[in-house]
Amino acid sequence: MRCKDIKFKLIGYFENNLSPEEKKLVQNHLDTCLRCQKELEEIVSTFELLKKESPIEPGEIYWTNFVPVVRSRIEKKEETGVVIIPKWKFAGGVVTLVIFFLLGIFLFKEDRKVMFKSGTETYSYLLPAEDEKIEELFYAEEDESSLRSLITEADRKKLVLAEEELEEYYWEKGGKEKSLEELDLKQLENLKKTLEKEKFKREIL
Amino acid sequence: MDEEKTQDLISRFKSGEEKAFNELVSLYKKGIFNLVFRMVRNKEDAMDLAQEVFVKVYHSLKDFRGESRFSTWLHRIAVNLSLNFTERDKFRSFISLPDLTQPVLSSDSPLKDFEKKQISEAIDQAVLSLPKKQKAVFVLRHYQELQYSEIAEVMGKSEGAIKANYFQALKKLKKSLAHFEEW
Numbered sequence: 001m002r003c004k005d006i007k008f009k010l011i012g013y014f015e016n017n018l019s020p021e022e023k024k025l026v027q028n029h030l031d032t033c034l035r036c037q038k039e040l041e042e043i044v045s046t047f048e049l050l051k052k053e054s055p056i057e058p059g060e061i062y063w064t065n066f067v068p069v070v071r072s073r074i075e076k077k078e079e080t081g082v083v084i085i086p087k088w089k090f091a092g093g094v095v096t097l098v099i100f101f102l103l104g105i106f107l108f109k110e111d112r113k114v115m116f117k118s119g120t121e122t123y124s125y126l127l128p129a130e131d132e133k134i135e136e137l138f139y140a141e142e143d144e145s146s147l148r149s150l151i152t153e154a155d156r157k158k159l160v161l162a163e164e165e166l167e168e169y170y171w172e173k174g175g176k177e178k179s180l181e182e183l184d185l186k187q188l189e190n191l192k193k194t195l196e197k198e199k200f201k202r203e204i205l
Numbered sequence: 206m207d208e209e210k211t212q213d214l215i216s217r218f219k220s221g222e223e224k225a226f227n228e229l230v231s232l233y234k235k236g237i238f239n240l241v242f243r244m245v246r247n248k249e250d251a252m253d254l255a256q257e258v259f260v261k262v263y264h265s266l267k268d269f270r271g272e273s274r275f276s277t278w279l280h281r282i283a284v285n286l287s288l289n290f291t292e293r294d295k296f297r298s299f300i301s302l303p304d305l306t307q308p309v310l311s312s313d314s315p316l317k318d319f320e321k322k323q324i325s326e327a328i329d330q331a332v333l334s335l336p337k338k339q340k341a342v343f344v345l346r347h348y349q350e351l352q353y354s355e356i357a358e359v360m361g362k363s364e365g366a367i368k369a370n371y372f373q374a375l376k377k378l379k380k381s382l383a384h385f386e387e388w
Contacts, residue, residue, distance in 0.1 A: 011372055046379040050347065054325045056242055058252050066234050067227045070259045077260060164362070171369040179339065179373040 003029075003036055010040050014047070169195045207232075211275050219267060226266070230259050233276075236349070237283050243344045244287035246329040254290055258283045273358055280349070280359045284341045291337070324385055331381035339374035346371050 006029045012018045013026045030037055167180050170191060183191070211232065217225035237258050242251035261282055269278060332340060338360070345356045346367075353371075357364045 008369070008372060011375060012368070042379055043375065046375060046382060049324065049382055049385055050328065050378075052321060052324050053328050054321050056248055056251075058238065058248060062252055063234070066256065067230050070230055070256050070263075071227070073256060073260045074263050077264075167366055168363050171363075171365050179336065179370065182336075 003033060006030075006033070006036050007039055010036070010043055014040065014043055166192060166195060169198075208274065208276075212271070215266065215269065215271075215275060226263060229262075233279060234259070237279065240280065240283050240344060240349055241287050243332070243348045244284070244340065245290055246333050250290065254286055255283075258286055261286065277355060277358045280345065280351070280355075284345070284359060288337050288341065291333075327382055327385055328378075331378050334381065335374050335377055339370045339377070342367055342370040343374035343378070 006026055009018060009022060009026050013023060018026065030040065166188075170180050180188075211229065214225045214229045214232070218229065234255065238251060238255040241254045241258065242248065245251050245254060258279070262279060265282070269275070332343065335343060341360065342356055345351045345359060346353070351359070353364050353367050357367045360367060362370075
């Protein structure tokens with residue numbers, strides 16, 4: 001086993017959390033590798049240092065008053081207008097909003113008739129919704145929050161899934177120096193390409 | 206934590222017995238305070254946030270379907286509230302004085318107490334500077350002593366990703382605390 005594979009298992013080894021086979025592999029590697037021995041020593045000393053951290057005790061009064069304070073905060077929240085709307089009313093409200101929203105889009109489309117002159121003739125055409133979206137994106141490019149509002153829920157879910165897939169693939173390869181969050185754009189792009197290549201290979205094999 | 210007792214309290218609360226919620230709070234309050242404190246590293250804020258967690262639980266418990274364990278669900282709420290708080294609090298901590306949280310010290314040796322305080326403050330800073338996912342994983346594993354599989358459920362990630370996050374967090378802490386290792 002290589003150092004980069006072992007390094008990843010050192011915490012598990014220290015916590016006695018490895019399978020007997022893995023434990024034996026790590027032990028054999030440690031017997032001959034000074035670098036990993038040092039790495040393990042550093043892990044142990046970090047845990048030792050963390051043990052020295054002082055405990056925090058908020059005091060007996062805090063614990064005695066905990067439940068009554070939670071209760072009064074619940075009541076206060078209910079009094080200050082956190083209205084619990086029944087689900088069917090909420091659904092009805094959402095449907096009404098959607099209808100108004102669609103109606104708004106329709107009216108907006110009517111207003112978006114573009115008029116232009118060519119010679120003596122005057123032409124008009126309706127700006128398609130797709131173009132509007134592109135135009136909106138163009139104006140919103142500096143404004144991340146507007147951009148985010150243009151992403152549909154389905155797109156957002158897809159993005160989350162893609163991110164999770166990328167992250168799992170990244171860690172599956174083991175022994176990483178950096179977390180995914182710390183990679184720069186180019187490294188992320190390369191990782192994405194490798195993942196896509198492997199997925200493609202898997203599909204055709 | 207006694208899962209059977211918890212389930213009993215939840216169903217009693219759902220059927221209208223308000224007192225059951227109080228018992229549920231009493232059962233979990235210390236663990237949640239500890240989790241929240243280790244996340245935000247400020248005693249006053251943690252005292253407030255721990256109570257807020259249970260206010261949120263109260264309003265959401267009726268919709269809790271038991272698809273995951275209650276403790277997993279509770280940890281998820283506490284972690285999310287703490288992370289949101291830390292995000293909101295970034296500006297405040299940037300302009301304010303350092304936290305005045307006083308750790309519990311034994312007064313038998315002032316020098317030892319001083320060292321302990323220094324170490325605690327350094328650990329606070331080191332943990333606070335971790336990326337949020339790594340911080341949550343580190344706290345859940347190191348202080349709450351949750352299994353990797355439970356943390357994976359809380360965070361909605363694979364076990365492998367959680368182990369990797371823990372490894373990265375520890376590596377960063379090791380680096381930040383390197384100058385204390387001789388102590």
